[in-house]
Amino acid sequence: MNERHELPDERARRAHFGRRALAGFAIMLALVLVVAGRFVFLQVFEHADYSTQAKANRVRLKHLPPPRGLIYDRTGRLLADNVPAFRLDVVPDKVEHMDAMLQRLSALVPLTRGDIEQFKQSLDQHRSFEPVPLKFHLTESERDRFAINQWQFPGVSITPYLTRNYPYGPEFAHVVGYVGRIDAQEQRNIDPDRYAGTTHIGKTGLEKQYEALLHGTPGYEVVEVNANQRPLRVLQRVPARPGKNLYLTIDQRLQQAAFEAFDGQTGAAVAIDPRNGDVLAMVTVPTFDPNLFVNGISQADYSALLDNPEKPLLNRTMRGGYPPGSTVKPFIGLGGLELGLRKPSDTVLSTGTWYIPGSSRGYRDDTRYGAGSVDLVQAITRSVNTYFYSLAYQMGIGRFDKWMARFGFGSPTGIDLPGETGGVLPSPEWKRKTFDKPWFPGETVISGIGQGYWMVTPLQMAHALATLAGGGSSHTPHLLAATSDSLDSPKLAHRQPPPVQITHAPADLEAVKQGMLGVVYNPLGTAYAAGIGKGFPYLIAGKTGTAERYSRTSEAYNTNKNLAYLASRHRAWFICYTPANHPQIAIAVVLEHGAWGGSAAAPIARKMLDQWLADTPPSERPPLPVTAVATRTTP
Amino acid sequence: MNALATSLTARAFRIGRRMLSRPRFDLPLAIALLILAAIGLTVLYSASNLDTGVVLGQAARFLIGAALLVAVSRIPPTLLRAWTPWFYVFAVLLLVVVKVLGEGQGANRWLDIGVVRFQPSELMKLAMPMMIAWYLHPRRLPPRWRDILATSVLIALPAFLIFRQPDLGTALLVAASGLFVLFLAGVQWWKIGAALVGLAAAAPVAWHFMHDYQRQRILTFLHPERDPLGSGWHILQSMIAVGSGGWLGKGFNQGSQSKLEFLPEHTTDFIFAVLGEEFGLVGVLVLLALYVFIVGRCLWIAANARDTWSRLVAGAFALAFMVYVIVNGGMVSGILPVVGVPLPLVSYGGTSAITLLTGFGVVMSIHAYRKWTP
Secondary structure (H helix, E strand, O other), X not given: OOHHHOOOOHHHHHHHHHHHHHHHHHHHHHHHHHHHHHHHHHHHHOHHHHHHHHHHOOEEEEEEOOOOOOEEOOOOOEXXXXXXXXXXXXXXXXXXXXXXXXXXXXXXOOOOHHHHHHHHHHHHHOOOOOOEXXXXXXXXXXXXXXXXXXXXXXXXXXXXXXXXXXXXXXXXXXXXXXXXXXXXXXXXXXXXXXXOOOOEEEOOHHHHHOHHHHHOEOEEEEEEEOOOOOEEEEEEEEOOEOOOEEEEOOOHHHHHHHHHHHOOOOEEEEEEOOOOOEEEEEEEEOOOOOHHHHOOOOHHHHHHHHHOOOOOOOOHHHHOOEOOHHHHHHHHHHHHXXXXXXXXXXXXXXXXXXXXXXXXXXXXXXXXXXXXXXXXXXXXXXXXXXXXXXXXXXXXXXXXXXHHHHOOXXXXXXXXXXXXXXXXXXXXXHHHHHHOOOOOHHHHHHHOOOOOOOEEOHHHHHHHHHHHHOOOEEOOOEOEEEEEOOOOOOOEEOOOOXXXXXXXXXXXXXHHHHHHHHHHHOOOOOXXXXXXXXXXXXXXXEEEEEEOXXXXXXXXXXXXOOOHHHHOOOEEEEEEEEOOOOOOEEEXXXXXXXXXXXXXXXXXXXXXXXXXXXXXXXXXXOOOOOOOHHHOOOO | OHHHHHHHHHHHHHHHHHHHHOOOOOHHHHHHHHHHHHHHHHHHHHHOOOOHHHHHHHHHHHHHHHHHHHHHHOOOHHHHHHHHHHHHHHHHHXXXXXXXXXXXXXXXXXXXXXXXXXXXXXXXXXXXXXXXXHHHOOOOOOOOHHHHHHHHHHHHHHHHHHHOOOOHHHHHHHHHHHHHHHHHOOOOHHHHHHHHHHHHHHHHHHHHHOOHHHHHHHHHHHOHHHOOOOHHHHHHHHHHHHHXXXXXXXOOOOOHHHHOOOOOOOXXXXXXXXXXXXXXXXXHHHXXXXXXXXXXXXXXXXXXXXXXXHHHHHHHHHHHHHHHHHHHHHHHOOOOOOOOOOOOOOOOOHHHHHHHHHHHHHHHHHXXXXXXXX
C-alpha cells in the first residue's frame, strides 16, 4: 500500500468519501438514465406498435397436456389406457376465502382430508392465476350437483381430462405399475415446461421406468378472449405430441394363467424366453388394484394394503429374497464339470451323512441311509446332497462364488423395472461386511445345497435358468419389446444389450439337462410324483427345491419333518424349461409357506406351460421329439 | 385520573416540542418517503384490481416500518454500530435456519414464525452494509489487501447462503450492498477494475453452479423466443404494458394488460409495468426522479455524517437502494433478465418494505447525530 494513498485523518477521510459518494451517485444516475431512456424508447418511439399489440392482446395461452402413451402386451392387449374423466380445478387468485370456500364446496362434492392436503401442497407449486386441481375423477352425481351450484364458486370449474386406467387391474400392478399425482419432490425434478398442465406422473413399475417415453410433449393453444376472459376463438394451436406407446414382451394370457394357478397362495413366478431374455410372465401374489392409486387412494384402502401380513405391495418377483435350496444344484453341478473337478461319470458315495475331511461334524442327506453311489445325472435327479456338499467343498467358496455370479446370482439382473434387488450370494467378504464375522468351511458346504445366507429373487432364478437352458447365453431380462409414436406408425424394436456367453461346453450342459429331465421323468426324480410331464408333448427339464429352516445351533439344516410349525416357513421352488432340446420358455415358481418339495410349486409351472403351449402357434414351435417321453424311466 | 391525563398530555407536548426543535428527521427525506409510499399504495390499489384488503395490508406494513424507522432513528449511531455484529450474526443464523427448515421443499426463502412470515435474505440487505462498515470503521482507509479479503469473506458467506436458497438475484444484490461499502471506503479504481475483469472471467464457473431454472432465465433473456410460455412471455407482456402506456398512460385502473392478467406478478415484481401502463412515461419519470432524490439525499446525509461507519452505511444503503430500482426497472422494460427483485416501497411485500424503512431509520439516526458527539 502506498503511503501517500493513506487517509491520515477524519478530514481527509470525509473529503475522500465525498468524492467517492459523488462518483457513485454519478454512476447510478447514468444507469437510471439508461433505464429512463429505455422507457422513453418503449413509451414514445415504440408506443404505436405496443399500443396495437396491447389492443390486440386479447390472447391467452392454454397448455395442452400430452396424452400418455399406451401400454400393450406382446399380443396387442391393452394393459394401460387413458379414459375421459372430470375433475375440479381452482384458480387461487379468484377465490377470496379459500378455507371457507372449501368448507362450502365439501357439502356438494365430498372432499377428503387427503384431497385438501394435496391441494394445499400444490398451491405452492403453481402460480396463483393458474388452475390447481382439487379433486379428480368426479362421479356423475358430483358433477351434476356442482354444475348447478357453480355460480356460487367463482374460480372453481369442472375440467375434462384423461385419467389412466388399468383394464387388467391387479394382474399387472407390479409390472406396469401406476401413475399418481405429481408430488413436491417430483415437481422439483421435472422440467416445468414439459409438464405444464400435466397432473400425473409414473410412480412405480414400467410407468415410472419409461416415464420419459410415455409422457410426450405438451402443446399449447393461443386463445382469443373477450374482456371477461371468455374464450372467443383459437388463434393458433400447437397440438401436444402423445407419449410413445409401449409394446411389452409379456403375454397377458400367460400372466393370467399363472395368477389363476396360484389360486391365492403367496408366492411368485417368472417366465423368460431363453432365446432373447423376453420376460413372458411376472406374477406376484397377493397383489393390489393399481387403479386405486391413480386418483388418490383412500386412507382406509391404503391401510388395508399396508397392514396385510402377506404384503400385497411387495413385488416378490424382484424384491422378494428366498433361499434357493436345491434349485442351485444344476448350476453347481455344471460348475464342477467346467472347472474340471468332476467328469459327468464320476460318482460320489452317499451314505446319509457327509463329513468335512478331518472333522466330525455331519451334513445330512434327505434319506437316512443315503442314495448310494451317484453320478451327476443321478445326483440332480434325486437331489442328492452329499454330491453337492463335497463338490462345493472341493470348489472352495472363492471359485464357487465366481462361478455362481456368472449366472447373475448376487446382483440385480438389470431388468427394466425400478427397485430390483440383487439377493445375496454368500461370500466371506459379504459375511465380514454384514456380520463382521469370519467365514466357516461348513458354510461353504451348505452353500452347495442353496442353504445358509443365500437369497435369490424369483427373477434372478428364472434368469439363471434361462441362461442355462439357452446354452449358456445370458440375455438381460427385459419387458419392453418395442415402441411406436402412434397406433398407425411402425413399431420400433427397443434395443437390447448383446448377450454374454458364459460357458461353451455343450457336453457338460447335456449332462446337466439329463439330470433335470430325470427330475421330471425318472420315478426316482423329485418331481416325478407331481406328474407334471404327463401328457405334455415336449420334454420338460426341471428341478425342485425346498428351502428349509436353517438351524444355526447345529450349523446343518434341520430335516425334522415333524415340526409342523416349520412348514409355514418353507419355501417351495420349482424351476423348469421346455422344450428341453430347443428351449423357448424357462419358468421359476416359488411358494411361501409351501408344502414339501416340488409337489406344491410344480403344478403351477405346468399350468403355465399348458397356457404357453396353447398360445404358441404350431408354426412357431420346434418339431415334436421323436422319442416318446414315456420310455424315459431310467436315467 | 384527571391528574394522570394532564400529566400525560404535558409530557406528550414536551416530547413533541423537543422533536420539533431538534428534529431527528430529515424532513425532505421523510416527505419524499411519504410521497413514495402514497404512490406505491395507489399503484398497488390498481394492480390488485381495487382490492382494499391488499392495500390495507400493505399500509399496515408501512406503518410497522414507519414505527421501526422512528424507533431506530432515536438510537445513536454509536450504539447501532456496537450492535452491528450481533445483527449480522443473527441474520446469517436466520439464513441457515431457513436452509435447514426448508430442506426438501424446493426454493425456500421464507421463515414462518407463527403470525408473520418473512424473508431473512431481505434482512441481510441491511445487515450487510452495516457489517462491512463496522469492520472497516476502526481500520486504515483505503482498505488494505487483507481487509479486502476479510470483508470479501463476510460478503460471500451470506451471499452464498442466499444463492443456495436458491435466489440468485437477491444474492447478487446483497453482495452488491457489501461491495458498495468497499467502494465508498476508497478501494482504488484499478482494483475495482481488476475485480470486474476477474468476475467476467469467473462467469463460466458461476454458470456451472447455477440451478437449471436460473440458467433458463438467463438464456430466455438472451433469446426470448426460446420460451414462449415461461419468462419470455413475462418480458414480452411487460414490454407491451409499458409501451402501450405512452406519454400519459391509460389512466388509473385502465391498464388492460394488468386487468386482463396478461401481466404476471403484477402486484409484486412487475408492478412497475402497471405504473408505466396506467401513468405513462410521465409517471415513470416522476417515480424515477423521486428515487434519485431519495438516494441523493441519503448520500448528502452520508457525506455530512459524524464518523466512518455512519458515512459508509448511509452511502452504501443509498447506492444499493438505487440498484434495486435500476434492476427492477431494467427487468420490466426488458433490458435485464427476470430476477425477482421488488420495486422498493411500491411492490407488494412486507419484509422488503419493513427492512427498507428500518434502513431509512438508520439513515435518519445518522442524520440526527451528525453534529453531536455522544
